[in-house]
Amino acid sequence: MSIHVLHGQPTPEELATVLAVVQARAAAAQAAAEAARRAGAGPDSPWGDRARRLRLAARPGPNAWRTSGWAH
Template sequence: MAPIQVLHGQPTPEELATVLAVVQARAAAAQAANEAAGRAGGPATPWRDHARRMRGVPAPGPSAWRTSGWAR
């Protein structure tokens, strides 16, 4: 982890420890999610996600039956 500097203010040791704990927890969670996605073989990016290509339900309307067969 890169060094962290306090640029403004005078935080107490407790406040600084709290901020560092939150930053470390977020970094650990992001790393664990990346590792889990790599092990699962799931889509690493939204571009590889095949579920986004699924068609939704046609919107109701006077010509919904006609437009339901159109390519999207």
């Protein structure tokens, strides 16, 4: 990202202040987006998890009948 000064002659301190504010706002926006992603990341309960309905079928093999009822 680049910032261009269009008018005036800002001092190095003024530029540093502006860049610090822009960086802080960008970090806050990223943190808010991450928190929103985590909040809506999954179901409240395993019973409401739709992915659970898509589990793989039991594979044939020794003791397959025992493991067919296990949660995946």
